[in-house]
Amino acid sequence: MTSCLIKRFALSATVTAYTALGLVAPALAQGAFSPAITVNDGVITAYEIDQRARLLVVMNTAGDTIETAREQLIDDRLKLQAAGIFGIQATDEGIQAGLAEFAQRVNMEPDAMLKALAGEGIDEETMRDFIISGITWRGYVQSRFGGSVQISEEEIDRAVASSTGAGGIRVLLSEIVIPLTPQNQAQVMSLADQLSDIRSFDDFENAARAYSGAPTKDNGGRIEWMSVTKLPPQLRPLIAALSPGEVTAPVQLPNAVALFQMRRVEESARPAPRYSEIDYAMYYLPGGRTPENLAKATDIANRVDRCDDLYGINKDQPAELLDRQSQAMGEVPRDIALELAKMDDHEISTALTTANGQSLIMLMLCGRTADLGEELSREDVANALRTQRLENYAESFLSQLRAEARIVEK
Incomplete structure (x- = not known):
């Protein structure tokens, strides 16, 4: 097994600890191939849950990986069932391309990656099923909703300006961030869909106080002025397309769903700086x-x-308590990126938690690196807007499928 795979996925030590803690045993105790969950007419076995949980551990997934595996597999069955009605399925070429893309993330060839996973007790079929679900769902979403997504030239114009810093666009936003768990997913997505129809500032502020889990809830979700170039790249087109009073469609975050209302937008002749990389510590x-x-x-x-001072704070403490990252803007997890967007250099935030709320994240912005590269093409921006809208359609529809499904857990 290569050191790269160990570094990226922390295979051996994590899976060994995972097994030692007895987290695999509950699923296998039912009998490896006995039904653990039925989803409409589909069956999920205890063995599949164990295999997916092992894969999640390899991928450094936080939280209860057994529970996450169960929820993911339920979603996978619903996705494949919906796609099957339309005759949509993954091709062999698509599966091989998906495996190659996944292997590339850890700088390995597909065969070498599968061999390394097998060494950790993870079947090739488990990895293939993971890939197939994603490919099939993307094909279904494109087929079902692709025709409904229309991007106007005005939206592209505003998004291009926001992405390049042209015109120095600043925005005054309000936010609602609703915590999301596998148990409340359907209810939260339904609520978020309703809240996205709000057009009143007062109604949005009242909803923020009632439903938001962010620290801004106490002041109605209001965020201070910020340049759109500090926002995560995936969100800039969505924010720039808003007029005052309008609210985004629900935006998926790790363990949460967010909505943003535009309160004011301001342009100046002086371009705002763009950033290619951001340095932060947790x-x-x-x-x-x-x-x-x-x-x-x-x-x-x-x-x-x-940020360097934090190393002294963590002296004689476990090294894993301090995590410093320098990443491209588009690679920063959305919840962290959104919090960093509100901060200046060396500021600290305690708004976020991890591991299902079991650890408080003390987030510090170390600095941003200016981007002097080429500007985005209109086609790139249009594709980003289209992709985000399709993701929102997909999340909403999956929540509907869950609400209507017959799900029985043994």
């Missing part, structure tokens, strides 16, 4: 958002001026 405080942890975070914030 210091984890186990225990979640407790008063003790928040007080500890405040104390640390008072003692540090720069």
Whole structure:
């Protein structure tokens, strides 16, 4: 097994610990190939749950991987069932391309990756099923909803300006961030769809106070002025397309769904800077958002001026408590990217948690790197807008499928 795969997916040590903790046993205790869940007329076996959970651990998925595996496999059955009605299925060429793309992420050839996974007890079929579900669902979503997505030239114009910094566009937004779990997914997505129809500033503020889990809920979700070039690249076209009062479609985040309302937009002749890379640090405080942890975070914030100071704070502590990243803007997880967009260099936020709320993230912005590269093409921007809208259609429809399905867990 190559060191690259270990570095990227943390295979051996993580899976060994996972098995030692007894997390695999509950699924296998039912009998490897006995039905663990039925989804309409489809069956999910205990063995499939165990295999998917092992794959999730290899992929460094946070939280309860057994529960996540169950939820993912239920979604996969619903996706394949919906696609099957339309006769849509993955081709051999598409599956091979998907395997190659996945292997490329860890700098390996597909055969070498599959061999490494087999060494961790993960069948080739498990990886193929994971790929097939994604390919089939994308094909179905494109076929079912692709014709409904129309991008206007005006939207492209505004999105191009927001992506390049032309005109120095600043926006005044409000946000609603609703925590999402496998148990409340259908209800949250239905609520988010309703909230996206809001056009009143007062109604949005009231909804933020009632439903949002973000720290901004207490002031109605209001965010201070920011340049759109600080937003995650995937969101810039969506935000730039809004007029005052309008609300985005639900935006999927890790463990949450977000909506944004445009309060005001301002342009100037002076271009805003673009950024190619962002440097940030995350210091984890186990225990979640407790008063003790928040007080500890405040104390640390008072003692540090720069990200480098956090290394001294973490001295003699487990190395994994401090995670510093330097990533392209488009590679930063959306929830982190959105929080960083609100921050200046060396500012600290305690708005986020990880591991299902079990650790408080003390997030610090170390700096941004200016982008001097070529500007995006109109086609790139249009495709980004189209892709985001299709994702929103897909999430909403999957929630509907779940609500209507017969799901029985053994």
